Amino acid sequence: DAGVIQSPRHEVTEMGQEVTLRCKPISGHNSLFWYRQTMMRGLELLIYFNNNVPIDDSGMPEDRFSAKMPNASFSTLKIQPSEPRDSAVYFCASSQGGTSGSRGKETQYFGPGTRLLVL
Amino acid sequence: GDSVTQMEGPVTLSEEACLTINCTYTATGYPSLFWYVQYPGEGLQLLLKATKADDKGSNKGFEATYRKETTSFHLEKGSVQVSDSAVYFCALSDDRLSFGAGTTVTVRA
Numbered sequence: 001d002a003g004v005i006q007s008p009r010h011e012v013t014e015m016g017q018e019v020t021l022r023c024k025p026i027s028g029h030n031s032l033f034w035y036r037q038t039m040m041r042g043l044e045l046l047i048y049f050n051n052n053v054p055i056d057d058s059g060m061p062e063d064r065f066s067a068k069m070p071n072a073s074f075s076t077l078k079i080q081p082s083e084p085r086d087s088a089v090y091f092c093a094s095s096q097g098g099t100s101g102s103r104g105k106e107t108q109y110f111g112p113g114t115r116l117l118v119l
Numbered sequence: 120g121d122s123v124t125q126m127e128g129p130v131t132l133s134e135e136a137c138l139t140i141n142c143t144y145t146a147t148g149y150p151s152l153f154w155y156v157q158y159p160g161e162g163l164q165l166l167l168k169a170t171k172a173d174d175k176g177s178n179k180g181f182e183a184t185y186r187k188e189t190t191s192f193h194l195e196k197g198s199v200q201v202s203d204s205a206v207y208f209c210a211l212s213d214d215r216l217s218f219g220a221g222t223t224v225t226v227r228a
Binding site: 004042043045048056093107108109110111112113 | 208
C-alpha cells in the first residue's frame with residue numbers, strides 16, 4: 001500500500017515564481033484534502049474535494065492559490081505568484097467513504113508533505 | 120464553531136514515565152474525536168479515534184476516552200519510549216476536521 005504520495009518533497013523558489021504541488025491519493029479514496037502547516041497558524045485546511053469536485057475552498061488564502069483534481073488519482077495545488085509568506089509545509093490527505101456532507105468523519109491519511117520555501 | 124484546545128508544550132519526559140496530554144473540545148453536534156501523531160519530517164498519522172461518548176480509543180499503548188460530560192479527550196500512555204518523541208494533535212470532526220495546535224513531546228533515554 002503506497003499511501004498518499006506528494007511531490008516534490010522540498011521546493012525552494014523565488015518570490016513571484018509559480019509553484020505547483022502534486023498529490024496522488026490512496027487508490028479507492030474519494031475525498032482529498034489540502035492543508036498548510038506553519039508554526040504561527042498550525043494546520044489549516046485549504047480545500048476539500050469529494051469525488052473530484054471541490055466542495056469547500058473557503059480556506060484558500062487568496063486568488064494566488066488554486067487547486068484542481070482532474071481525476072480520482074491526481075490533484076495539484078498551484079501558487080502563482082508565490083510570496084515569502086507562503087513558505088510552509090503543505091500536506092495532502094485522502095479518505096474513503098465520505099460524502100460532501102460528511103467530510104470529516106472518516107479517517108484521513110496524510111502524505112509526507114511538501115516543504116516550500118519562497119525567498 | 121467547533122474547536123479543540125490542547126495542552127501547550129513542549130513536554131519533556133524520561134523513558135518509562137507516564138504521559139498525559141490534555142484535550143478539550145467545543146462542538147454543537149456529535150463529533151468524532153481523533154489523536155494524530157507527527158514524527159519528525161513526516162506527515163500526520165492517525166493514532167487513535169473515538170466516534171461517540173464513552174468510547175475508548177487505543178493504539179501503541181496510548182489511550183483516550185471520549186468524555187462528553189467534561190468535553191475532553193485526554194491522551195495517556197503509562198510508559199513512554201524514546202520512539203514516542205513526536206508532535207501530537209488532538210482533532211475534532213463534525214463538519215470538518217479541526218486540529219489543535221499540537222503538543223511536542225520529547226522522551227529522553
